[in-house]
Amino acid sequence: METQRVVEFPHRSMDQRPRKRPRLTWDLMPNVPPAPPKVPFSDAFFVCCKFALVQNILPTVYCAQEFGAVPSYACSSIYYKGIPRNGSPPWRLDDKDGHYVFAIGENLTPRYRILSKMGEGTFGQVLECLDNERKEIVAIKVVRSIQKYREAAMIEIDVLQKLARHDVCGTRCVQIRNWFDYRNHICIVFEKLGPSLYDFLRKNSYRSFPIDLVREFGRQLLESVAFMHDLRLIHTDLKPENILLVSSEYIKVPDYKFLSRSAKDGPYFKNLPKSSAIKLIDFGSTTFEHQDHTYVVSTRHYRAPEVILGLGWNYPCDMWSIGCILVELCSGEALFQTHENLEHLAMMERVLGPLPPNMIMRADRRTEKYFRRGTRLDWPEGATSRESMRAVWKLPRLPNLIMQHVDRSAGDLIDLLQGLLRYEPAERLKAREALGHPFFTRDLRRFGYL
Template sequence: MGSFSSTSTPDIRFDSNHPFPQRFEIIKFLGEGGSAVVLKCFDTFTHQDVAVKFAKGKYKLKHEAEMMKYLMKHKLDQQNVIKFHHSFSSNSCLVFEMCDINLKDYIKQRHPLKMQEIRTVIQQLATALEGLKKVKVIHSDIKTNNIMVVNQKIKPLQVKLIDFGLALHSNQTSQPINQCLFYKAPELILGLPYSTALDIWSLGCVMGKMLLNCVLFPGTSDYENLCYFTDVLGPAPDYLVDACNKSKGFFKKSNSNQWILKTNPFTVTCGILGRGTP
């Protein structure tokens, strides 16, 4: 079993419930979330570097493992979705192709990006979303952290969509989705029915981030983001507010019987020019 050579990496403990496959030699720590860590490893069987996602504590990665097997069955790795190799240790260990850097860090290093560079990346992600739509899967967590540049030196504009831990099938749209606020689609805020279209909204937010190197809708709450949406896109049409089940929480009727966004007494201004970006 591999071990960490750097003291800056977190202390990850492997136990009998989550055995780490001995075929992998750990090279370095790449990142972590609430339920898993990601490690760069050397696969002694294939003699290749791979990215290994390993569950933390009581967590399992069964859902993501099943989703990745489904996507690989439909060859989505040929449509800019991360290639999934194997799962080990009762789905506590998932093995993916190794990529270079996430898009968030790539933007920081390379900003300002040229329009052609942005177009090339967005076209690849649109291809990935088209593939997901055909197999009736919603990613639901598209953001710059979940997009990887394959190799910034050799293939600086080739990207892959990663992290399908929150992905769901289109027939599961009754489930609540906890989407990142900066990329959260309006239908989720308003309690409207959602579909694969919410991934398109998130992709548009990614495109804005690539262009401006800042978040398009940097609200700290659903209400603040509705303010930003109104500033940029105009008021929500009445028929849309009529259909949502959270309308009275955010809107009120005007004297002309039209829906208008409520004024938050704790918010000095909702205008984009009136607040800084994170």
């Protein structure tokens, strides 16, 4: 089999949520100095160039704003190439959304030098940086300077520190290295990992993973979630974007599904990770069992039925998300691709069968509009469009869906998924129960490992 080894699979991924804690002040905004005297633009530009020549740096202007009209400590239009390596960049205003404005090569405190932007999310940005003290590459999550995101970041730090104390080997969840408050942005320093499973699928044209790789991903994911549940923590936002490969290396292998095509189309390859090791990230929405639970949690595609119906949620909502993730890794596409509750519930019934009447009877009053005559889903009568109806009708039953994509182990996988995707949260498999399922143990028994 022809293989090709490749390094660096580009990476993106992220998300968030709230609570207060005294902050460490790294580089707070200085007191506003008196307004500088107005200087004609030509004179200001001459002074700027003279300063640049003396300091041996070259100013680059990225907007047509008059330099003399903006105080230098808050000028977001001037970026300097060649800032002294152990100094701080000039103070700039955040952008309109509260994101930190930076330039590649600058410092984030004297310790960290910015190498590249790895990704961006609703919470802020993730920057690849060089840690000048430890001489290693790290990923720094720079949170937006908006209070609710700052509070969510402090919750995430609490969770990360708790996980780090108990995860001695650091094999289950991303490891926090450090954190600080820089210019009103909470910055969390992490070990640098590879791409998310979602990014890998996307860059791989949404071609599914082999079943043996899905089994290994599933085992590690369940071990990580079981570890969190033992600590009385509920992740609440499990999805492929929040599962990162430890390594960016991958290999190219022939994709046998396409070998039947004519030779004129050229060879068909797909990428496979060189290592199957993964880690969980993004604990900004993680909740302690004893904390108040918000009404809605989880990203839409991975949201459990009890959350949609307003029945309250707990550990089982994570298990439902894992079931959806395993289907996506096998098929290459999200199981429930929807953006509205009624359509989502109709998709569930199409794939898994009708919702239990007792769940519907206990549902929150806000969900009554989704049902007719008490316990029948208002579908297709309540559909918003014919496209919505087609999106539901094209979905197969769960066993048929899995058998379209899986040859070996299909029966075991279907049985596991039916345990993870049970409507009633109390009947759903727990993480440690799922780890003992034949989907994970049958091959081990066959070779005498158990």
